[in-house]
Amino acid sequence: MTICSFDFTRQGATAATEATPLDEGYRWVHFDLTDEDLPGFLHANVPAIPAAALTAPETRPRADRYDDGLILNLRGVNMNADGPADQMVAVRMWMTAQLVVTVRVRKVFALDEMRTEAEGGHAPGTPMQFVSALATRLMGQVQDTVFDLSGRVDAMEDSVEDDDSPLPTELAEERRTAIRLRRYLAPQRDALVALVGTDSPLMTQGTRDLLREQANLAKLNVEELEGLIARMTAVQDHHTAQAALMQGHNGYVLSIVAAVFLPLGFVTGLFGVNVAGMPGIETPWAFAALCASLVVMTAGAVWVLRRLKWI
Known part of the structure; x- marks a missing residue:
């Protein structure tokens, strides 16, 4: 059983899915990967290669043309309660001029927002406008997550100004978060750039311009994450250097004390x-x-x- 299914007109209206093929507009069908009806639907409506991409156990962001359709995988931050944001959720997609199929493993809030809008009678007019709207939502959530992380790194850098402050306990986890986000966003950046450059007949110049902005936003977020990783490494290096300096100073003081009292200890030991x-x-x-x-x-x-x- 599908999560949802809608027929969209080119004027952006929605209707319940009919059993008959569409005369105009396109159909959006959204599945969970574990849905028992998914294999049968794919066998009847989707070519073998895109169907295999939709049901692959592991995915990475991609944008590839296949005949007159597009295979597209995108990722968004995990806003579910079952894990942190850097465990990103995947959206697998296959689209033609009359069909958009999306498959998820975990709940994707960006798709749920589009589903709510569709239930309210509002929808993108074309499949590529659907992709553009989805990419905009996914990248908006990513940007919010990266900005939140940047704010926490700013607070860590403030600790560098106080040499007596201890190493932030959350530094290691925040750095791992940045590394994991970058791991997923770097290929997403490449996928969006590839999508902008595709020669698919589904692409219009207006949609290409909108997707180019999302590709640029992905580049910006990747560069920001690289900068955050470097800044957190600098904070770690500063605290490590301060700890080494303090240990060296303490050892120096102990050596001076030992040098002063060594002859005294010898004399008192001799006279004892x-x-x-x-x-x-x-x-x-x-x-x-x-x-x-x-x-x-x-x-x-x-x-x-x-x-x-x-x-």
């Missing part, structure tokens, strides 16, 4: 042995003399370290 013949055992002022000698040795050690410019 319990054997006969130690000088000053019978002298009342011997302990005071030893303490004074230790003070002099400490001052001498500090003077030597300053002369060597270690402190």
Whole structure:
């Protein structure tokens, strides 16, 4: 059973799908990949190669002409509750002048918006206008996600100004998010560029111009994600350098303290042995003399370290 099915006129009106073929306009049929009726529908209405593309277990963004139709795969951010946004959802499509078939695995909110509009009697006038409207919604959601991520990276960069602030705990996850988004958006950029350049008879100049804007938006988002990845790497490098600098400083201080107290430890250890013949055992002022000698040795050690410019 289909998720939805509509007949669209070229004036943008909608009607319930009839059993008979269309005289004008086009038909949109939307399936879930697990639908038991999908194989039979594809066998009766879609050529073998596009049908295989619609039911492939794994997909990547693509835009390929096949005879007088188009095979198109696009992705959008995951707005479902079953996973984060960077686990993007796929839309598989096959279109001709009179038929648009879409297949999903998980709910695609952009398609649901178009379904709601169709139920309200409003629809794109041609299959390519349908694609343009879908691409606009998908890329709008992507841009919102990238802008939100950019704002969070801005907040992380603010921590760089305070050397005492710790490494943001969310940095690693945000960087993984940016990398995963870029992984899916880079081929989507290429698919949209290929779609703009297709010589399909379905393409009109007006639709080509609209899709070119979405291709440019995809390029912008990919470049923004690359910049965000680099900026988060810079934040990580800064905090790593600060931690190394602090560890080096602490080690330096400990080395100076050890250099000052090493001779003192030797002298006190030497005078602490319990054997006969130690000088000053019978002298009342011997302990005071030893303490004074230790003070002099400490001052001498500090003077030597300053002369060597270690402190």
